[in-house]
Amino acid sequence: VTLSPYRLRVDGQEHRVVDGRLGDSLLRVLRDRLGVTAVKEGCATGDCGTCAVLVDGTLVNGCLVLAAAAAGREVTTASGLSHDGGATDVQRAFAEAGAVQCGFCAPGLVLAAHELLTRTPAPGDAQIREALSGNRCACAGFERVVEAVRRVAAGRSS
Numbered sequence: 001v002t003l004s005p006y007r008l009r010v011d012g013q014e015h016r017v018v019d020g021r022l023g024d025s026l027l028r029v030l031r032d033r034l035g036v037t038a039v040k041e042g043c044a045t046g047d048c049g050t051c052a053v054l055v056d057g058t059l060v061n062g063c064l065v066l067a068a069a070a071a072g073r074e075v076t077t078a079s080g081l082s083h084d085g086g087a088t089d090v091q092r093a094f095a096e097a098g099a100v101q102c103g104f105c106a107p108g109l110v111l112a113a114h115e116l117l118t119r120t121p122a123p124g125d126a127q128i129r130e131a132l133s134g135n136r137c138a139c140a141g142f143e144r145v146v147e148a149v150r151r152v153a154a155g156r157s158s
């Protein structure tokens with residue numbers, strides 16, 4: 001089924017999706033139609049978290065969400081978290097803690113960490129692990145990621 005043209009707002013930019021199909025995932029439309037390569041594709045089955053984006057501030061896996069369901073909402077990728085074009089404190093902490101190696105998982109992990117710290121400014125380790133449990137990283141090791149989130153929480157409270 002081909003849909004009527006609809007609008008997607010991604011990182012503050014308006015896009016118009018023409019000839020979209022009903023079953024198109026948000027991941028497919030972002031990457032293939034709109035060229036938003038900040039969103040990575042891993043498993044495409046909801047298991048790795050590399051395709052994570054925020055839709056109106058809620059963390060979702062782009063491969064599991066229909067693109068048309070995000071029409072008229074605010075989609076945010078890891079590239080859109082910073083309002084001044086620089087790195088956010090979360091992105092800096094990931095780099096400083098050595099939590100980014102190949103970087104493939106980083107956008108999804110950064111978004112998951114950002115979302116956690118927005119709703120829970122001082123998370124405990126169990127909350128950090130729970131919040132990041134949907135994201136896989138094959139390189140850096142999870143401890144470094146947890147350490148990065150601890151650093152951000154400590155930095156924001158000091």
Ligand code: FES
Pocket residue numbers: 040041042043044045046047048049050051052061062063064
């Ligand atoms: S690509 Fe979406 S969860 Fe893996």
Ligand code: FES
Pocket residue numbers: 099100101102103104105106136137138139140
């Ligand atoms: S840094 Fe390579 S998968 Fe996480």
